[in-house]
Amino acid sequence: MATFFLREGEILRNNVEIVDVSLRDGIQNEKRTLSVDTKLELLKGIIGAGARRVEITSFVNPKKVPQMADAEEICARLPRDGMRYIGLVLNHRGFLRAQVAGVDEINYAIVLSDTFSQRNQGMTTEEGIAQWRDIAAGAKGRQKTNVTFAAGFGCPFEGEVPVSRLTWVLDKVMETAPDELTLADTIGVASPRDVTERVAAVRERYPDLPIRLHLHNTRNTGLANAWAGFEAGVRSFDAALGGVGGCPFAPRATGNVPSEDLVYMFERSGITTGYDLDKAIETAKALEEAVGHTVPGMLMKAGGFPKPQTA
Numbered sequence: 001m002a003t004f005f006l007r008e009g010e011i012l013r014n015n016v017e018i019v020d021v022s023l024r025d026g027i028q029n030e031k032r033t034l035s036v037d038t039k040l041e042l043l044k045g046i047i048g049a050g051a052r053r054v055e056i057t058s059f060v061n062p063k064k065v066p067q068m069a070d071a072e073e074i075c076a077r078l079p080r081d082g083m084r085y086i087g088l089v090l091n092h093r094g095f096l097r098a099q100v101a102g103v104d105e106i107n108y109a110i111v112l113s114d115t116f117s118q119r120n121q122g123m124t125t126e127e128g129i130a131q132w133r134d135i136a137a138g139a140k141g142r143q144k145t146n147v148t149f150a151a152g153f154g155c156p157f158e159g160e161v162p163v164s165r166l167t168w169v170l171d172k173v174m175e176t177a178p179d180e181l182t183l184a185d186t187i188g189v190a191s192p193r194d195v196t197e198r199v200a201a202v203r204e205r206y207p208d209l210p211i212r213l214h215l216h217n218t219r220n221t222g223l224a225n226a227w228a229g230f231e232a233g234v235r236s237f238d239a240a241l242g243g244v245g246g247c248p249f250a251p252r253a254t255g256n257v258p259s260e261d262l263v264y265m266f267e268r269s270g271i272t273t274g275y276d277l278d279k280a281i282e283t284a285k286a287l288e289e290a291v292g293h294t295v296p297g298m299l300m301k302a303g304g305f306p307k308p309q310t311a
Contacts, residue, residue, distance in 0.1 A: 015272045017236040018259060019212065020051040022287060023074075024058055024088055025256060026240035028067050029248045032292050036070050040077060042290060045283030046241065047083065049259075050275035055086040055107060055238070059094035065248060075101035086146070090121045095135045105144040107182070108135050110173065112165055113155035116186075116250070120150065129172045136176040147173055148182040148214060152198065153190035156250045163201050170202060180210045182238070185225065187253045188218025192228035199232040212236040215257045217243055217296070222257035223265055230271070237262060242284040242295035258297035260284055264304060277304050 023039050023046075034042075046054060056078065062069035071087070078085055087103035089095045098106055110128040111117035117125050132147060139145050149169065155161055170181070183198055195213070202211055213229045215222045215237070226237055243258035260280040263273050277299070284300040 014270070015235065015274070016230065016266055017053065018051070018262060018273055018275060019053045019055060019086070019236060019238045020046050020240070020259060021055040021214070021238045021256060022046060022240040022242075022244065022259070024055040024068070024086075025214075025238070025247075026242075026244040026287070027291065028058065028065055029246045030067060030244075030291050032290075033066055034290055036074050036077065038290055039070075039074055042283065042287055043079070045279065045286055047079065048276075049241075049279040049283050050273065052082060052274065053084045053086065055088060056103070058088035058090070059097040059101070060088075060090055071097065072101050075103060088148075089135070091123075092131055092134055092138075095138060099138070099142070103143070105146060105179075106135065106139050107146045107148055108132055108178075109148045109150045109184075110169060111150040112161050112169055113151050113158045115157040116151050116155050119157070120247075120250075125169060126172075129169065132173060132178075133176045136178065144180070145178040146180040146182055146212070147178040148184050150184050150186045150247075151250075152183045153185045153194050154187060156187050156253070163198060166198060167201055167205065170205065174206060174209075177206075177209070180212055180236075181206075182212040182214050184214035185216050186214075186247055187250050188216035188222065190215070190225050191221060192224050195225045195228040196232050199229060199234060203233065210236065212238065214238040216245070216253065216255065217257050218252070218254045223261060226257060226262060227265065230266075241280065241287050242297040242300055244287065244291065244295050255296050258284070258299065260297055260299040264299050268305065 057071040058068045084104040086105040087098035088107045239259040239262045240256035241259045243255040245256040247253045263275040281300045288295045
């Protein structure tokens with residue numbers, strides 16, 4: 001099944017798309033605020049490593065997430081050739097800002113648990129669904145849309161999020177269908193079995209809906225979960241260089257799956273990502289320097305598969 005998310009002519013069976021979220025989810029919880037110039041320099045490296053689809057910022061309250069206070073400025077200075085840029089929005093006000101800023105795609109988050117939804121977005125899950133309908137109507141014919149199910153595998157406040165809760169929200173959302181659905185393991189609690197089960201639940205209801213996975217490596221299951229997703233038919237994955245990231249509103253939520261680690265796993269398995277591993281590692285190191293502390297990525301420390309030693 002072809003989708004607009006992969007370059008024309010690619011064969012989904014043997015290719016995956018890695019959507020870079022380094023400059024949004026990756027740095028949103030960092031203590032050191034990065035300048036627009038620094039972000040744009042890192043973006044050059046991200047593009048040079050092979051990213052063609054980048055979640056570049058979020059249109060949220062700058063007092064609550066200072067790292068995203070420059071959303072409009074960075075969007076005005078983006079290199080556009082061959083790229084698609086995604087803006088995360090949490091409410092209708094953020095959506096209107098994203099439209100004016102000119103992002104290519106709107107990513108709207110709906111939190112599956114009411115407690116986390118209230119803390120993250122100041123509304124219940126049902127209120128989030130209602131706002132989605134307004135956003136979908138406003139974006140129609142202008143921008144592609146993605147809905148992210150945040151806390152899709154578990155909630156830091158309510159614990160388990162049953163599959164039945166996911167499918168209930170999904171059916172409501174699909175009354176005004178997005179172009180893509182992202183299942184997000186916001187707090188990094190998923191197991192491969194969970195991924196298989198939830199992807200299957202979506203596929204059973206809506207077999208033609210493109211699915212993306214947003215995985216965190218908080219409990220060291222991120223790569224295993226990505227592989228489970230691939231085997232379940234998912235071909236699009238979020239990742240951040242160096243494994244940076246974490247939600248400011250979720251206690252102890254740590255980094256994303258490292259882009260370079262994901263590239264290595266897939267490429268070593270004969271699955272094309274379109275990324276250059278060495279360039280990804282180089283940019284991950286630049287990001288580590290920019291944030292001013294050690295980041296958790298492993299490939300950036302170990303390197304790729306060793307080359308034969310010359311005499």
